[in-house]
Amino acid sequence: MRYRSHMFSIEHEFDATVVTLVDEGQSYLQEDITINAFEDCITIEQLDPRTDQVMTVTFSMSQLRDLGAALDLPEGVYALREVDA
Numbered sequence: 001m002r003y004r005s006h007m008f009s010i011e012h013e014f015d016a017t018v019v020t021l022v023d024e025g026q027s028y029l030q031e032d033i034t035i036n037a038f039e040d041c042i043t044i045e046q047l048d049p050r051t052d053q054v055m056t057v058t059f060s061m062s063q064l065r066d067l068g069a070a071l072d073l074p075e076g077v078y079a080l081r082e083v084d085a
Helices: 061-070
Strands: 007-012 017-022 033-037 041-048 053-060
Touching: 041 061, 053 061
Parallel strands: none
Antiparallel strands: 007 017, 017 033, 033 041, 041 053
């Protein structure tokens, strides 16, 4: 696997792990994205340059699990089932 140079940071705060993704390159660049991982939810923040306000999206832990599963699946409608070990 080859990696291109991409910049990000990881910081451990009192109540969250904070990951910041920096958009680098020659094409049109987006504002940095900050991901805050709390015990019970994940927030994603990005500055909207049109309004100069930070926009926030909050995922529950189950929504984050579903998003992770969806990234590896083809188009369709799915229901995840938990299996007892």
